[in-house]
Amino acid sequence: MRRAGISSAEIDMMLNEDSEYKAEYERLKPRYELIAQIIHARNEQKITQAEMAERMGTKKSNISRFESGTYNPSLDFLIRAAASLGKKISFSLE
Amino acid sequence: MRRAGISSAEIDMMLNEDSEYKAEYERLKPRYELIAQIIHARNEQKITQAEMAERMGTKKSNISRFESGTYNPSLDFLIRAAASLGKKISFSLE
DNA sequence: CAGAATGTTATCAAATATGATAACATTAGT
DNA sequence: ACTAATGTTATCATATTTGATAACATTCTG
Numbered sequence: 001m002r003r004a005g006i007s008s009a010e011i012d013m014m015l016n017e018d019s020e021y022k023a024e025y026e027r028l029k030p031r032y033e034l035i036a037q038i039i040h041a042r043n044e045q046k047i048t049q050a051e052m053a054e055r056m057g058t059k060k061s062n063i064s065r066f067e068s069g070t071y072n073p074s075l076d077f078l079i080r081a082a083a084s085l086g087k088k089i090s091f092s093l094e
Numbered sequence: 095m096r097r098a099g100i101s102s103a104e105i106d107m108m109l110n111e112d113s114e115y116k117a118e119y120e121r122l123k124p125r126y127e128l129i130a131q132i133i134h135a136r137n138e139q140k141i142t143q144a145e146m147a148e149r150m151g152t153k154k155s156n157i158s159r160f161e162s163g164t165y166n167p168s169l170d171f172l173i174r175a176a177a178s179l180g181k182k183i184s185f186s187l188e
Numbered sequence: 189c190a191g192a193a194t195g196t197t198a199t200c201a202a203a204t205a206t207g208a209t210a211a212c213a214t215t216a217g218t
Numbered sequence: 219a220c221t222a223a224t225g226t227t228a229t230c231a232t233a234t235t236t237g238a239t240a241a242c243a244t245t246c247t248g
Binding site (some may be wrong): 057058059061062065066071072073074077 | 234235236237238239240
Binding site (some may be wrong): 061067 | 194
C-alpha cells in the first residue's frame with residue numbers, strides 16, 4: 001500500500017514522545033477533530049461545498065479552505081458553519 | 095431598582111420576535127455562553143486574569159478584553175484559554 | 189470518453205484578532 | 219482611609235482571517 005510519501009512507521013516516529021512534531025500535533029488535534037465533525041455532517045446530508053457556502057453567505061473556495069484545516073477559524077465561523085448544516089455546536093469544559 | 099439606563103421591560107421589548115436586535119442577540123449567544131463557562135472556571139479556581147494570561151502567554155488586558163465578549167475569538171485562543179485553566183473544551187454538533 | 193459538477197489552490201484586498209503597553213478604575217485587605 | 223491587587227479601557231502595531239475571484243484538478247454521470 002505505498003501511496004503517500006511516508007509510511008505509518010515514519011508517522012509513529014514523528015509523533016513519538018520527544019518529537020517536536022508531537023506537541024504541534026497535539027495542539028492542532030482539537031481543531032482537526034471539530035472540522036472532521038463538520039465535514040462528516042456535510043457529507044451525511046449530501047450537501048455540496050457550494051451549497052453550504054451559499055447558506056453561510058460565502059463562497060465554495062472558502063469552505064474548501066476551511067475544511068483543509070490550514071488556518072485557525074473564528075468561533076463565529078464555526079457556529080455559522082454548523083448552523084448552515086442545521087446543527088448547533090455545543091461546548092463544554094471538562 | 096433603577097440602576098441601568100434601560101428597564102427589563104425595555105429589554106424584553108428589544109428582544110421581541112420581530113426586533114432586529116433579536117437576531118443579533120441570538121447570534122452572539124453561543125459566544126457569550128462559552129465565555130461565561132471560561133470565566134466561571136477561572137473564578138472557581140481563584141485564578142487572576144494576570145495569572146491566566148501568563149499561563150496562556152499573553153497579557154492580563156487581553157484576558158479582560160476576551161472576557162468582555164467584545165470580539166470574535168479564534169478557536170485556538172479558546173482552546174488555550176481553557177487549557178490554561180486545566181480544562182479541555184469539547185465540541186459536539188447537535 | 190465528454191461534459192458537468194464538485195472540490196482545490198493561489199492570490200489579493202479588507203476586515204478583524206491579537207499582543208503589548210500604559211493609564212485608569214474597582215475591589216479587597218489591613 | 220490607605221494601599222496593594224485585580225480588572226478595565228484605549229491605543230497602536232502586526233499578524234491572521236475572511237471574502238471574492240479565477241484558474242485548475244478531480245470526481246461523477248450519462
